[in-house]
Amino acid sequence: MFIMFLGYVLFLVPLPSASQPQAAPQLLRFRDSLPEASKSLLQWNQTTSASAHCSWPGVSCYTNETDFRVEKLELKGFGLTGVLEDSYSFLCGVPDLVLVDLSSNNFSGSIPIVLGNCSQIISVNLNNNHLSGPIPPDVFKPGKLLALGLGENKLSGTIPPEVGQCKRLEYLELNASSLSGEVPSELFSIQNLKYLYLNENKFNGTLPDLPSRCSLLELLLLNNSFHGPLPPSISNCRDLRFLDASFNELRGVLEQGIFAGLMQLDELALARNNFEGQIPMSVWSLRNLTSLKLFGNKFNGSIPEDFRRCVKLTHLDLSENGLTGPIPDSVSYLRNLRIMNLYKNRLSGHIPPGIGNCTPLTDVVLRENNISGVIPPEICGLRNLEFLMLSHNKIEGPIPDCIGSLISLQVFSVFNNSMTGRVPPGITKLTNLTTLNLSVNNLDGVIPSDLGKNLVPGLDFLDLTGNQFTGELPLAACSANRLRRFTLGDNKFVGGFPTEIIKCKSLIRLFLYNNSLQGSIPNEMINSSSIEYFNIRGNMFEGSIPTVLGSWSNLSSVDLSDNKFSGSIPKEFGALQNLVEMNISSNRLTGKIPPELSRCPKIDILDLSKNELKGGVPSEILSSSSLSIIQFQDNKLTGMIPNTSASGQKLRVLQLGDNLLEGHFPCSLNTDLKSLNLSRNKLSGEIPRCIGNLKVLEILDISSNDFSGKIPSVANNMGSLQFLNISYNQLSGQIPDAWAKPLEHPGTSEGNPSLCLASINSGSCRSHKKAHLKGSALAGIITGSFFLTACLLAAIYVLVTRFWHRTPSTPEQSLLHHQSSYEDLPEDLKFVDILRGTEGWSDKYVIGRGKHGTVYRAQSMKSKKHWAIKKVDLTKAKSNTEMRILNLVRHRNILRMGGYSIRNGYGYIVTEYMPEGTLYHLLHKRLPRVALTWEQRSRIALGIAQGLTYLHHDCVPQIIHRDIKSDNVLLDSKFEPKIADFGTAKLDSDVDEDETVSTIVGTLGYIAPENAYSSRLTDKCDVYSYGIILLELLCRKLPVDPSFDEGFDIVSWVRTTLHGYNHHLGFLDEEIMHWEREDQQEALEMVDLALKCTEMVPDIRPSMRDVVSSLLKFQRKFDVNVRIHSTPQQID
Template identity: 35%
Template structure:
């Protein structure tokens, strides 16, 4: 008996010793299975091997006593793939931390087996699907599922996890719905992040029972109603983020109870009324943002007594009265935006008392008086915009030489005095905008030493004297406006050294002398205005090299012949008011003109008339030939597809020998299939023919058949066969074959299930949502860009498409973009991609502006057209709409919204934009604006466009920086 007891004890001891080893082996296998579901490009999981202790695995931690796996931490390791259900086998797991990776797929319900789990963090991935009910995880303290693509109903079961301290569900794709009432049962919660989750309705009262809450973030939703007075119960709150909702009513006085509050952002709502004076008692406040609401009244004086205030943004409201005198006196103010209100009085003199103010914007108010002298020593300033006020007086000493300021905008005020010579020390200045003031005196030569200056606007002032030749040293300047002043003397030829100058306006001054011939050296000039001066001499013929889109030399004293290309660019209006200017008779014959004709020899006029008569008869003869040819073509068109097949042989098959077949890709089909097209399968009609969908009988899937009109057959077939037949690229439409005979001509092409981009952009799916979200649009943009780049840079000889537009970008079943319709494309030699073609092609709204004065087509015309396509993707609008104005297009409309960041956001397609992707959309908008530059040489190559788009790859982000100052997009 004793022996049997001993044996039992030994057996039990052996089992107990082996148990951890067996469990550990099971956990190893579970982790290996977990690894198999992942892609690990940087080999972080190389140590995860069979028959190894999981405690040795990278990113895995174990309990020192039991040896069981208790934690997995793989933060920002570029992992992709899915989370394996095997994770549920780790019974002792307390922490699963996988944020900032590329994980996809759903969250496995097997996590419910990890009953000891305290931390579950998968934020910042690409996970999707409906969330499983994880309410069994009663010990869970941190749950962060934010910044993914989880869908379905908002998870009300979260309210059962009463141990939660941190909860992040924001930035997902949940169905629209309200905040569950039972969230209020999470009485231990300190951090609540529900931003961008499609939440609607009012904030439930139960939320205000979370007495431990420190961060309340429900921004970027559709929350409505008033901000309840109950918010005053959350005495531990230090951060409130409710911006971009539909809140209404007035702010409750009870906000003053939140004495620990540091950040308060309720911007972009419809809240009205005045700010309760008691808010000025929030002594811990650092960030106060209430911009884009309907507030009125004065700013509480208590803001002047705050000691921690950093950011103060109240723009686009109806505030009035004076700003608290002590604002900034005791606090380290960094940014202030008071723009677009009705403030009056003088600027507070203490704003830069703590030497930390960087951004000061007070655009469009009724401020008056002079700038305080203290602003002249605010060396921390980066942006200073006070335009459209009633400010006056001289600029304080020192202000002109602030070392860090990048932008000074004093326009549309009543400032006087001159520009100080100490401006040479403004080492960072890139924009100086002084338009429409009363500045006077001469421009100091030292202004030419501000080497980083990009925009200089001195227009509509009282400046006088000569234009300093030293301005030619401004190598970075792109815009120079000096119109409507009293400048005199000659135009400095040295200005031509400004190699990046795009706009030059010297109109309405008293400038004399001749137009410098050196202006032909400008590399980027797009607009030149010299009107309303006293210029003499001739118009330099060399200026024709500039290829300007805007020119005005009217109302001067110029003489001689107008160079024909310049007259073509500007027309009569650009040269009227110069009584001694004239145009060549041959130039005048192109278009009606009121300018006088230059006759250098007495016989010139009669000889030219004779040439015109000869030309007239040649044109008539040509028309007769063309009309006769068309009549023959019309007769031939009576012979359609069926007559050309003609007779059937004894087996009933068509006589294929009637067709000449060119095959480019392997594809089985019968000729009679191609000819027997059903009008019910018509999928498109263009200027060159009709396109049909054809389901092939031999099981080879579907193709698109393009039936070419006979009159265009030679041109279209030659172009498409020559180009599509020689190229192979995933983003170029495949040409399978071409069938040609006397009566009908067919192209057999790859079928694209989702039609063209234009259609997809304007289609809607269930619920009224657009068919294409931003990520799909971005994918299409990159694919199309790669296709065009291939044509320009990888084909020999290179191909210029000449008709890039959204209807010529087709989409397959996976929304992969493919460039189509090469009917007007042309080849160009590799050594001279810019070689031109003499026929005007393209579609209205996509045609590059240089086509107004030249018929030469270059690859930069394709770049411009693609830039318009990018604008369509970003804005969701059409290239030409009535809203843009008569004769205007999408490029013009977008440029009118680029003055500041808030205006820029207005062009983004509101059907797809959200806070987390708007910056990604802005990146693509920037690429589009560069592509649609007026001057071809300022546009990038398509290879560069591809790189810029790849660099603009979208990244989801929940960060709200609090930097809401209005900035120009290119600053």
């Protein structure tokens, strides 16, 4: 751009005077001031010729002159070095020099202060050097300076306000120079300024107003930290052609007419800011607009039909906003459109057939909306189309038969829709196709066998996962030897192992899990040095595992589980230097576990469970320095568990249960072990004192062995123990305190006839006979207590009922005039407001219905503030409990109670109004669909967890909600969650009514398993329900979703599916597929946390305080102040 401005600058230069000293000596002084290496780059040879310097490289003289005066010095990209501050002054002595271009060199040091004293030089370009320090104010002395380029340097500080002194300045380039601070208003007040480039710096503050006589043609502000509004005075710049303020923190609602006068505007970019409201209508009147980029804001409303006025538009990007409504049919008028990006909005309706008129289109990206209907056949007329991305919508119907007409198509993605039918044969005519993603639809039939043939450059990505495809695998997919991903899991493909695909030298990922493939894998299969992920789980492959797999040098993850493989495990696997995960479980493998597996330096997970392996446990594997999970359970392993050095081990999970192991309890285990299963073996002897070293062990199962003797007291060191099973051994004596609570779970200690179930500190162990007598006496006491409690509860019920239904003193008066003494409403809300605001409880004001009442929206006539009113029939609901709890609690993540009223047998509970409704509605019912970022999801998860932590750990008495579900989580305008509906909640100090009845409390899908067999519920039932919400939030599935197989709920579905996706993202909400990799990994970590919360055994579940601690790490990167411990918070 600087060069383009050059001609204009020189046009304004006056003719030189007739008597000026020669320029050559000054230029030579400039050269001689540079380092030796730079001098040699300037071949300026001094001669006696008066015109010799006009031929020097980079030197230009005035034309038609006889005294050979220098006009320009252009040394761009010469590779010069040196401290410019020491050299620039010599250029000031060159008479009539008007332009200096030293850009794209390696000059260092400060910006020369003398630059402002060179009055004859009107254009200076120092872009793309290594200049540092602040911009000297003296640079901007009043003078003739028209153009200054200081961009792409390493400057610091701010723009001096003295810049306003350069009244003639027309061009200023300061981009990518690490400048910061606020932009002085003096800069924006320069009326002659035409080109201003401040992009890619660290500027902040608000944008100054522009002058009433603004001359700007181009204004680049992108990639800074400007905040506040876009100044309305931008409309003064009536000749503006290019405005880019993207990637800042600008916010607010743009005035509808803000762009009305900018009729010359060619490019408008306001992407990645926080603008709200509707896109100004004045945008759609810009007839010269060719590029509109507003992506990554919070714009709402619909795209108007008027946008057809922008007939010159070639690039339209409105993605990642909250736009609703259909794509206008008037898109057909945009005959110059090349790029249409509308992804991640809430658009609905169908794809307009008129899109076929936009023949220049190369990119159509409509993914992550609520678009329905079919793919219109008119789209096949777009012969220039390269990218057609429609994933994550509600598109139905077949792939158009005419798809083969899109001869330029490179990427076709319809992932996660409801498409049906077969893949048309014409798809094989797409010779430029590189990516084909048809996954998670209802497509069926046979894939064309020649898919992938005759493609240039060739197919790179093929994903057909999660359909109903039958027939054989498309083995021609790698005809061009370019295929990297071949993922065809969860279909009904038949046939044998795809040896042809393995020959593809570019292949990285091969996923064929959960199909009906069979036969053996040929051992003569070639060595593949490219494959990293190999998953053929859940097929019917048989025969031996080929040893050639051990030569796949880049293999990182291999899953051969749930097949019919037999024979031994190849020792050649030990040569895999990059192997991280190996799962060969649920096969028919025999022989010994090869110790060579320990030679894999990166192996982290090794699962050989559910086979018929024999021999001992290799000591080399147990002492591995890389393995963290070893699963050898359910085999026929024999011998003793080897004693190995625990030094350097990272083992966290060791599963050796259901084998034939003998000997004693192993004492050489890693002290950081979290889970140990030795159950159903033939282990014997006493439990050794070394067990006390396992201080962080959380799960221990030694059941069904032959352990005997007393449990050593050092077992009290095991303070982290959450699940423990010691049943069916020969243990005796007392139970250590640390083991007492985990053994409260039924069946975990039975089968030890000499074991005292009382803890060491509880006193003496009585005989079984005495215990029996005591138990009988206790039964009588309990029976009597039951009767007394029932009577007491009945009396309380009568009193409470009379209290709530006290006869009004003036029954003949209307409800409006009846004043109950049991009313405490907010100051700005009267009962008349509620009656009028709901039109006498009209259904059109209902915002929710639950087990315990109906919720209405009402507005205060005084303050205009909205409130939520829950109307409860006091004869049927426990509203007294709910009101008592809501009055008791104060926390930002618990719905605030504003007041109540009791009238004619009904209770009216007034709470704050939540404009975004319930989390359930947001996830499953909101149309158009709301796209949720990782930050939003993690904040919602943390908010709910903090609210529950407060109830469980900071309230006295403790409160257990007992009906945590997404429908009882409300969201404010910023998606901050608040727990609601305490109709079934229980205070720890209350009599537990549920101990006397058989009613199961909670909602199907969220109810903890122990609700079915235990009448005494703890806070861990809330933890379980919370885990369900986490899975719901991440998978966007219902707790009992129609898509699950019979007998599956979301927990069992995730546990089985997670393993099938090799800890990848296919089972999560499709939006997550497009997040940053770091966010995706954290989402998987949250899934793990959810599965911990939904463990079958309550005591294994974490506390909500532990959950908050786990979630906080996700929040720290968002730079928010979060509480390490959830404590009561006063709400104003």
